[in-house]
Structures are given as C-alpha cells and as structure tokens.
Amino acid sequence: MSAILPPADRLWWKQPIDKIEWTWIMLAFTWAMIMFVMMIYWHINGKQNLSTETYKSTREMWTAKAEKFIAENTVRTETDQQIPVVKVAPGGDAYLTASLWKWWPILELEKGQTYKVHLYSMDYNHGFSLQPTNINIQVVPGYEHVVKMTPTQAGTFAIVCNEFCGIGHHSMLGRIYVK
Amino acid sequence: MATTYRNCPRTGLQFDTEAEKLMRWNAVVGVVFLLIGGIMALFVILTRWPSVKLLPADQFYLVLTAHGVDMLLVWIIFFEMAVLYFASSTLLRCRLATPKWAWVQFWLMIVGAVMGNYAVLSGESSVMFTSYAPMQASPFFYLGLILFAVGALIGCFVFLGTLVVAKAEKTYEGSIPLVTFGALTACIIAIFTIASGAVILIPTLLWSVGIIKEIDPLMYRVVWWGMGHSSQQINVSAHVAIWYAIAAIAFGAKPLSEKVSRFAYFLYILFLQLACAHHLLSDPGLGSEWKVLNTSYFMYFAVMASMIHGFTVPGAIEAAQRKRGYNNGLFEWLRKAPWGNPAFSGMFISLVSFGFLGGISGVVLGTEQLNMLMHNTFYVPGHFHATVVSGTTLAFMALTYFLVPVLFKRELILPKMCALQPYVFGISMGVLSLVMMGAGTLGVSRRHWDMAFSGAPFQYEWPGAAYLMMGLTGIFGVIAVVGGAMFCLLIVGSLLFGKKLDEGKVTTERTPFPPNTVAANVSSTGSAEHVAVPGTMVLAMLLLVSFVLYYFVNWKYLSEVWGLS
Amino acid sequence: MADMQNEEIPFMQRVLDNHFLLLFLGIAVPTVLYIVWGIMEIIAIPIAK
Numbered sequence: 001m002s003a004i005l006p007p008a009d010r011l012w013w014k015q016p017i018d019k020i021e022w023t024w025i026m027l028a029f030t031w032a033m034i035m036f037v038m039m040i041y042w043h044i045n046g047k048q049n050l051s052t053e054t055y056k057s058t059r060e061m062w063t064a065k066a067e068k069f070i071a072e073n074t075v076r077t078e079t080d081q082q083i084p085v086v087k088v089a090p091g092g093d094a095y096l097t098a099s100l101w102k103w104w105p106i107l108e109l110e111k112g113q114t115y116k117v118h119l120y121s122m123d124y125n126h127g128f129s130l131q132p133t134n135i136n137i138q139v140v141p142g143y144e145h146v147v148k149m150t151p152t153q154a155g156t157f158a159i160v161c162n163e164f165c166g167i168g169h170h171s172m173l174g175r176i177y178v179k
Numbered sequence: 180m181a182t183t184y185r186n187c188p189r190t191g192l193q194f195d196t197e198a199e200k201l202m203r204w205n206a207v208v209g210v211v212f213l214l215i216g217g218i219m220a221l222f223v224i225l226t227r228w229p230s231v232k233l234l235p236a237d238q239f240y241l242v243l244t245a246h247g248v249d250m251l252l253v254w255i256i257f258f259e260m261a262v263l264y265f266a267s268s269t270l271l272r273c274r275l276a277t278p279k280w281a282w283v284q285f286w287l288m289i290v291g292a293v294m295g296n297y298a299v300l301s302g303e304s305s306v307m308f309t310s311y312a313p314m315q316a317s318p319f320f321y322l323g324l325i326l327f328a329v330g331a332l333i334g335c336f337v338f339l340g341t342l343v344v345a346k347a348e349k350t351y352e353g354s355i356p357l358v359t360f361g362a363l364t365a366c367i368i369a370i371f372t373i374a375s376g377a378v379i380l381i382p383t384l385l386w387s388v389g390i391i392k393e394i395d396p397l398m399y400r401v402v403w404w405g406m407g408h409s410s411q412q413i414n415v416s417a418h419v420a421i422w423y424a425i426a427a428i429a430f431g432a433k434p435l436s437e438k439v440s441r442f443a444y445f446l447y448i449l450f451l452q453l454a455c456a457h458h459l460l461s462d463p464g465l466g467s468e469w470k471v472l473n474t475s476y477f478m479y480f481a482v483m484a485s486m487i488h489g490f491t492v493p494g495a496i497e498a499a500q501r502k503r504g505y506n507n508g509l510f511e512w513l514r515k516a517p518w519g520n521p522a523f524s525g526m527f528i529s530l531v532s533f534g535f536l537g538g539i540s541g542v543v544l545g546t547e548q549l550n551m552l553m554h555n556t557f558y559v560p561g562h563f564h565a566t567v568v569s570g571t572t573l574a575f576m577a578l579t580y581f582l583v584p585v586l587f588k589r590e591l592i593l594p595k596m597c598a599l600q601p602y603v604f605g606i607s608m609g610v611l612s613l614v615m616m617g618a619g620t621l622g623v624s625r626r627h628w629d630m631a632f633s634g635a636p637f638q639y640e641w642p643g644a645a646y647l648m649m650g651l652t653g654i655f656g657v658i659a660v661v662g663g664a665m666f667c668l669l670i671v672g673s674l675l676f677g678k679k680l681d682e683g684k685v686t687t688e689r690t691p692f693p694p695n696t697v698a699a700n701v702s703s704t705g706s707a708e709h710v711a712v713p714g715t716m717v718l719a720m721l722l723l724v725s726f727v728l729y730y731f732v733n734w735k736y737l738s739e740v741w742g743l744s
Numbered sequence: 745m746a747d748m749q750n751e752e753i754p755f756m757q758r759v760l761d762n763h764f765l766l767l768f769l770g771i772a773v774p775t776v777l778y779i780v781w782g783i784m785e786i787i788a789i790p791i792a793k
Contacts, residue, residue, distance in 0.1 A: 002427040003357040003434050003495070004270055005692070010353050012437040013757035018709065020716055021435055021490070027723060028486035032479030035730065039471050039547045042734075047742045048548055054464040055792035062792070079636045102636070114742070119463075125311045125396060127555045127624070131639060133740050134622040136554035138462045141313060141396050144792050145463035150742030158639035160632075162555040162624035164307050166314070167236055170627055171634035342763055354761050363763055367770035374771070375779065401782040405774070441760050448766055452774035456782075464789045465782065473778050 050137065053146040062120045062144060066095040070105050078106060085177070088115055093146075096159075096174075098126035098139045100166060103159045103174025110179050111154045119145045127163030130176070136162060151178040181687050182274040187585050188683040190428070193690055194586075198268040198275035202261040203586055204285060206579065209257030210670055212292065213572075216249035217663045224660065228653025229630055229646055236628040240305040243626065247308030248299060251567065252327065252410065253292045258575050259365065259417050260284060260334045266362030266420065267341035272692060273350040276340030284334040291327025294319050307626060309407060312383060312394040321384035324376070328406075332373045335366045351692060357434055357441065358427070361420025364444045369413045371452055375405030397464055408455035411567055415485070416447055418529065418574035422492045425526040425577060429517065432499035435491050435712070443491075446484035450476040457541075460550035470547050482542055489534045490719050493527075498710040509714040519598045525577025528605035532569030536612050539726050541566060549733050552740070555626075557652075558619025565612035568659075573605050576666050583670065589677030597669055604662030611655040618648035 009015060017025075043049055074084040084105040088094040090113035097104045099122035109115055119128055121141040128137040137147065159174035183196040194202075222242040225233040234242065268275040275281060297319060298304040304316035342363070345351060355363070379402040385391045423440070426432040434440045456473035459465055476482060493513075500512030517523045540562040544553055553559065583591055591597050623630065623645050630641055630649065759765060 002431055003423040003440075004427045005356050006351045006353050007357075007437045009437070011751060011753065011757070012354065013754040013760075015436060015438060017436050017439055018711075020712060021439060021494070024490045024716065024719055025439070025483075025487060028483045028490075031486075031723065031727070032483045035482075035542065035546070036471075036475050036478045038734070039475065042548050043467060043471075046548060046738070047744070048551065048737050048740060049467075049744055050461060050548070050551055051744060052464070052466055054789050056789050057792035081636050083636060114744075124314050125400075129555065129622065129624060130741070131622045132642065134556075134620075135551055135740055135743065136461055136556060137551065138459075138554065140400065140463055143397055143463045143789065148742075148744045150744075152739075152741050158637065160622070160624055160627075160639065162627065163311075164240065164626040167240070168634070170236065170629035170632055173632045173635035173637050173639055175637055339763065339767070354757070360760070363766065364770075367767050370767065371771050371774055378779075395786070397786050398783065401786065402779060405779055409774075442756075445760060445766070448770040449773050452770075453778050455774075455778055459782075465785050469781055469785050473782075477777070 051145070051147045055144045055146075056142060057120060057144040058142075059122055062095075062097070062122075065118075066097050066120070069093070069095045074105070075108065091115070093118060095120070096128075097122060098128070098161070099123055101161070101168035101172035103161070103172065106175045106177065108177045108179065109151050111151050114148055114150045117147050117149050119147060124165045125163045126161050126165050126172070129160040129162040131158045131160055133157060138163065154178045183685050183687050184689055185685045186683045186690060188681050190585055192269055192585065193272050195268045195273070195275045196685065197278040198264050198281075199586060201275070201278065201281050201285065202264050205257050205261040205264070206582065206586070207674070208285075208289065209254050209261070210579075210667060212249050212253040212257065213663070214667045215296070216246055216254055217660055217667065219243075219246035219249065220663070221657070221660045224653055224656030226628070227649060228656070229649050231653060232629075237302070237305065239628050240307070240626075241299065241302055244305050244307050245296065245299045248295055251308055252324075253295075255414055255567070255571060255575070256327070256331050256410075257288065259369070259413060260288070260331065262417055262421070262578075263334060263338040263362055263366060264341075266359045267338050267345070270356050270359050271341070271345040271350050272689060273341055273345035273348065274689070276337055276344045280333055281337045284330045284337065287330030287333065288327050291323045291325070291330060293323070295323030295327065298323055309403065310383075311403070312386070312396055312399040315387055318384055318387045321380050321387055325380050325384060328373045328376045328380070331369060335369050335373070338362070338366050350689070354437075357437060358420045358424045360441055360444055361416055361423060364447050365413045365416035365420065367448055368409055368416055368452055372406050372409035372413060375402055375409065379403045379406065397462065400459060400462065401465075404455040404458045405452075408458060409452045411563065412447075412451045412454065414567060414571040415451065416444070418533070418571045419488045419492075421574045421578050422488070422526055422530055423495070425522055425581065426492055426496050426499075428581060429520065429523045429526075430496050430499040432495035435494045435498060439487060440491050443484040443487040446480045449480070451481040451484075453477060454481065454545060457545040457550070460545070460547050461554040467547065474545050474547055479542075482538075485538060486719075486722075489530065489538070489722065490715060492530060493718060494712040494715040497712040497715045501710050501712075509717055512714060521580040521597045521601050522577045524598070525573050525580065525601035525605065528601055528609075529570055529573040529577065532565055532573070532605060532609050532612075534722055535725065536609060537562060537566035537570050539722075539729055540612075540616055542726070543730055543733050546730075546733075549737055551743070552733065552737055553619055555624060556619035557623040557625050558616045560625050561612045561615030561617075561619055564608060564615065569605060569608045569612065573601065573608070576604070577601065579670055583673050583677065584680055587674055587677075588680045588682045589673050590680060591669065592672045592677050593669060596665060600662060600665045600669060603665060604659060607655045607658035607662055611652060611659050614648045614651040614655065618645055618652065621645040621648065623649065
C-alpha cells in the first residue's frame with residue numbers, strides 16, 4: 001500500500017525489483033565507485049593533493065622559526081606597515097604567519113619551483129585563500145601545516161582570509177609575488 | 180487522564196489529542212523562528228549585496244550568526260519534532276509515549292532557543308553558527324544550544340518510545356510504514372548528532388566560564404562537525420520521508436519497492452553521518468585515508484541511496500499517475516500533476532532542487548581534492564541553501580500546506596497566493612544558490628563583510644563577474660525573503676483567520692487500521708500491477724549526465740591551479 | 745497464500761524491523777569511523793621540531 005501505511009505484503013523483502021529500478025541502482029552504484037576511485041587515482045597521478053604533513057606547535061616555537069626566516073631572507077619592505085618581502089630559495093621553506101588581522105610576511109617565489117610553505121595561526125582559525133588561483137586551505141591555531149606549492153603562473157597573488165576571525169576579518173589580506 | 184483520539188474527517192488520519200497539540204505547537208514555534216531567521220536573512224543579503232552594503236561589520240556578523248542558528252537549528256528541529264510525533268503516533272495509530280516528557284522537550288527547546296538568541300543578539304556571541312574555539316562566545320550561547328539539544332534528544336526518545344508502545348500494543352501488523360521508517364532514520368541520526376554536540380559543547384561551556392583552560396581547536400572542529408553536519412543529515416532523512424508522504428497523500432502513490440526504499444534508508448543510517456568530514460578536507464593533521472573514506476560516505480553508498488530516493492519518489496508518482504490513465508508519452512503524468520496544489524508543487528521543486536543543485540554540488544564540494552577549490556568560499560553557503568532551504572525548508576513548507584486543514588482545522592486563506600508561494604520561494608532560492616556557487620567558484624569568501632577589503636594594506640580586485648554574481652545574489656536573495664515572508668503570512672493568517680473546519684469525532688477508543696484484506700495483498704504483490712516508469716528514467720538520466728559532466732569539469736579546473744603536494 | 749503467511753521473514757527484513765539494532769549501528773559506525781579514528785589522527789600528530 002501507500003508509504004504512510006504499513007506494507008501490505010507481509011514478506012515485502014521478497015517482492016521482485018522492477019528491471020528499470022535495478023538498472024538505475026546499478027548505474028548509481030557504478031558512478032559511486034568511479035567517484036571513489038577518482039580520489040585515489042588523483043593521489044597517485046594528480047598534481048594537486050593537499051599535504052598532510054602537520055606538527056603540533058606553540059606560539060613561541062613558531063615565532064622563533066618565523067622570525068629567523070624573515071631576518072635571513074628579507075629583500076625589502078612594503079607599505080606603511082613595513083611588511084617584509086621575503087625571497088624564498090627555490091626548494092626552500094617559507095613560514096607564513098596568520099594572526100589578527102594580517103598575513104606575515106609577503107613571500108616572493110619563482111614560477112615552476114617547489115616550495116615548502118609552513119602555515120601557522122597565532123590566535124583564531126584563519127583561511128588561506130589564494131586568489132585569483134582559488135586554492136583554499138584551513139589554518140588551525142596550534143598546528144603547523146607544511147604545504148608543498150609549485151606556482152604555475154607569474155604575477156601578484158592575494159591571500160584572502162576566508163575563515164571568520166573577528167571584526168577586522170575583511171581587512172586581512174596578504175600577498176605573494178611570483179616571478 | 181485518559182488518552183483521547185480524533186479522527187480527521189478529511190484524511191481519515193487519527194490523532195492522539197495530546198500528540199496533536201504537541202505537533203501544532205512545535206510547528207508554530209518553528210515557523211516563528213523561521214520568521215526571525217528570515218528577517219536576519221534580509222539583513223545578511225542586503226549587506227553582502229555590494230552596491231547596498233547596509234550594515235556595519237559588527238552588526239553584520241551578529242545577524243549572520245543569528246541567521247545561521249535560527250535557520251539551521253531552531254526552525255528545522257522544531258519542525259522535525261512535529262514530524263517525529265506525526266510519523267510515530269499518527270501514522271502508527273498509536274498513543275504518544277510519555278506526553279509529559281514531550282512537553283519537557285518543547286519547553287527545554289524554547290528556553291534553549293531563546294537563551295541562544297539572547298546571547299547572540301546582545302552582541303557578545305558573534306562567533307558564527309560554527310563557533311570555532313578558541314573564538315569564544317558568552318556561556319549563554321553554549322548553554323542555550325545544550326538545553327536545546329537536550330530537548331531534542333527527549334523528543335527522539337519519545338519517538339522511539341512510541342514505536343515500542345505501538346509494537347507492544349499491536350497497533351499495526353508487520354513493519355512500520357515507509358515514512359515512519361524515514362523518520363526513524365532521522366531520529367537515529369539526530370541521536371548521534373546530539374551526542375557529538377554534547378561531547379564538544381559541554382567542555383566548551385566549561386571553558387567559556389573558566390573551568391577548563393583550553394579546547395584543542397582541531398579536536399573541536401572534528402567533534403563539532405559531528406554535530407554541525409549531521410544535523411543537516413537529519414534534514415535529508417526527514418525531507419525524503421516527507422517527499423514519500425506527500426507523494427502518498429497527493430497521489431495515493433505507493434513505493435515502487437519497499438525493499439529498495441528501505442534499504443536506501445539503511446545506507447543512510449550506516450553512512451550518511453560520515454560526511455561530517457566534508458568540512459575538514461582542507462584541514463591540517465587529518466590523514467588522506469580518513470578524509471577519503473569519510474567524505475565519500477564509505478565509498479559513496481549514501482550518495483547512491485540519495486540517487487535511489489531521487490528515482491523512487493518521482494517513480495512512485497509516475498506509476499500512480501499512469502494507473503489513473505495519464506499514460507500518453509513520457510511526461511503526461513508530470514504535466515497533469517496538480518501544479519496548483521502548493522503541497523505538491525513545493526515537494527516537487529524541493530525534489531528537483533535538492534537533486535540537481537544541492538546533491539551534485541554537495542558531492543563535488545565533498546570530493547577530497549576538489550574541496551580546495553571551494554573550501555570556505557561562497558560556494559559553500561550556495562550549496563547548502565540548495566539542500567537545506569530548497570530541499571528541506573521547501574519540503575517542510577509543502578507539508579505545512581497539507582497540515583493546516585488537517586492539524587489546525589482551518590482552511591488556507593488566499594488560495595491563489597498559496598499556490599504561487601512555492602514557485603516564488605523555490606525558483607528564487609534555486610537561482611540564489613546558483614549565483615552564490617558562481618561567486619564561490621570565482622573565489623569570493625563566505626562570512627566576509629567587505630569585498631573591497633577596506634583597511635587592508637593592499638588591494639585585490641575581484642573579477643567583474645564576481646560582482647555581478649554578488650549583485651544577483653542580492654536580487655534573488657530579496658525575492659527569496661519575500662517568498663519566505665509570503666509563507667509566514669499565509670500560514671499565520673490561515674491559523675488566525677482561516678475558515679474553521681469540522682474537527683471530526685473525538686473518542687477515547689483507538690480506531691485500528693482497516694484490516695489488510697487478501698485482495699489488497701494480492702494486488703500489491705508480484706508484477707500483476709506492474710507499471711513502467713520511463714519518464715522518471717529520463718529525468719534520472721538527465722541528472723546523471725549533468726552530475727558526470729559537472730564533476731569532471733571541476734577536476735579540469737583543479738588540474739589548472741598551482742601544484743600542491 | 746497460506747504459504748506466504750507462515751513462511752519465515754527474511755533476515756534483512758528482520759534487521760530493518762529491529763529499530764534498536766538500527767539505532768546501535770547508526771551510532772556505532774560514525775562514532776568509530778569518523779570520531780574515534782579522527783581523534784586518533786589528531787593525537788598522532790608529532791610535535792614540531
């Protein structure tokens with residue numbers, strides 16, 4: 001009977017399934033398996049997989065590393081805030097700090113080179129949103145995330161914060177130069 | 180006090196008087212919070228509309244938090260309590276177990292909802308619905324949510340208790356109706372949701388009053404999403420049950436196969452909740468194996484289940500319509516459907532929007548690597564406005580049109596406007612989700628007050644198309660708010676001023692189901708009354724083709740961004 | 745027809761009619777696969793050098 005009444009047939013499990021319904025079930029099943037395999041395939045053959053390399057860290061431990069990185073590699077400063085522009089050696093490590101409400105420092109990278117970008121938040125959750133490329137990574141306080149990035153285009157890129165982090169959230173804009 | 184029952188003269192449904200009162204009050208309070216959330220929605224949309232930008236930043240984040248909490252939790256869960264009581268006591272023709280506890284459910288949820296709203300509106304808890312630690316809200320925010328959740332948990336237990344009573348008192352034979360089975364699925368997911376909520380919100384409450392020193396931010400995200408995402412899976416189960424219910428009520432449609440539909444629900448019970456991982460795909464620290472297995476609902480079995488429901492619901496309608504003689508061509512059954520009946524039109528728009536917009540975008544968003552293209556962009560709210568609003572809220576609205584005469588014994592006022600409302604709301608919400616997803620594809624952030632980044636040390640200019648999408652978001656958002664307002668007006672108006680209808684006989688005797696006659700058994704067994712559903716197959720193939728194309732287009736986009744490893 | 749009334753109910757139908765078994769499964773599966781496994785992943789994250 002109808003869906004709002006108990007099934008009239010005592011042994012409803014034994015009712016045959018219509019051919020057209022079986023066809024759809026098998027199509028849905030096949031598509032489900034394709035999508036599942038696709039993620040695994042991309043891990044093996046794709047060039048865009050988010051690194052899972054992560055370390056627990058503290059503000060002190062992080063600040064020591066990040067300040068050393070900036071002190072050794074700064075090439076100039078920009079804007080009234082004197083934001084250091086740091087040239088990262090190809091294949092080298094870069095330390096990018098998210099805090100209320102800035103991305104620090106500005107990174108200078110080269111096209112086609114691979115860098116280990118370390119992301120860390122000093123306070124709340126932040127969102128690393130690289131524009132206009134549109135790559136989005138969550139930055140969680142207390143966890144140092146090491147992401148290997150290979151820029152494929154030259155230009156000036158913006159890092160928008162796309163995780164709500166308080167009243168100044170909208171002004172949290174960082175920069176990456178790719179030469 | 181003895182239990183009394185009322186037999187509805189219009190539908191033949193039987194209501195436990197106390198349960199009926201509970202359904203009415205839960206639904207009414209739900210609609211009140213829908214109204215509050217809708218007012219908040221208007222402020223949100225008018226602020227994100229770049230050329231209007233109504234509110235300052237602090238007020239924007241405040242109303243956005245209130246909008247999220249009132250819509251995603253309060254309105255929907257109040258309504259779901261009414262659905263649970265309906266699916267148990269009414270559909271099983273049984274007394275409601277422990278009606279006193281059900282009233283505790285109601286009052287605890289009210290106290291919780293009011294407290295949560297107070298905490299947000301007083302300005303001290305603009306932490307968004309997600310309230311990620313270490314960002315801290317006032318203790319009342321967490322306490323309000325906890326009380327609300329405890330109330331909902333009691334409601335779930337009353338539902339389960341009613342199933343036990345019905346079985347013990349043999350009010351039905353064999354298995355529970357499919358719609359009740361769907362409600363059971365929703366109830367099981369709700370219990371997992373609330374348990375996860377308790378595990379994370381109780382320590383967070385203690386942290387907000389200074390008893391616990393620290394909450395691990397990543398641990399918070401994992402367990403919180405056990406609540407935050409699962410709560411939306413309750414909705415999926417509930418609104419699919421409502422699709423089946425409306426198909427049954429409006430057409431006398433019976434499921435194509437009890438076995439297939441119930442097994443699809445069984446897959447929901449097992450795997451749907453794993454999708455909480457959708458929010459953590461771009462997070463540090465969680466392994467790819469964990470991400471892949473969870474985000475895919477264990478190899479996409481729950482997606483398969485949704486695709487099955489998406490087939491069997493219109494399939495049941497097609498079969499019922501063809502039996503009535505609407506047998507010409509592929510789609511006469513659909514053309515001759517009662518499009519002027521808001522219960523049907525709302526349900527059907529909900530079905531189509533959920534499948535084509537919400538379902539496809541959800542799977543793409545929830546693919547481990549593709550998530551990096553959209554995580555935390557405007558695409559995310561675009562997706563869930565297609566699922567939770569076009570899908571769930573519209574299905575609930577459709578059911579409400581059916582419930583007003585049945586439960587409230589009032590005729591709907593302004594029937595022409597009632598017939599129009601699902602189209603205004605459904606279509607504008609569909610377009611809204613699309614343009615929101617469009618803006619998100621271009622990178623625009625969610626939960627962001629200013630696309631121009633005023634006060635930032637640099638400038639970043641979004642593509643012109645992003646501004647166009649955000650402008651359209653503003654326009655269609657306002658139309659959707661109007662559609663929602665029409666609904667609140669029509670329902671509240673009908674409850675107050677609708678023509679009173681005959682309420683039927685109230686007795687202390689329970690009326691059992693009409694007996695299952697042998698004839699009924701024969702007619703529903705085997706292929707004797709087999710009806711093919713080619714029209715549904717065409718619609719389903721259209722869905723599959725769009726799905727496959729859109730899925731691979733996104734892999735193409737991904738292959739063009741920077742290398743990541 | 746007489747046959748059908750006495751025939752044993754199939755296993756899967758009995759599972760789907762056993763509401764508390766479903767409740768157990770619906771809580772156990774996500775708790776193990778999502779919550780417990782997820783928390784173990786977080787606990788296993790090494791300390792930064």
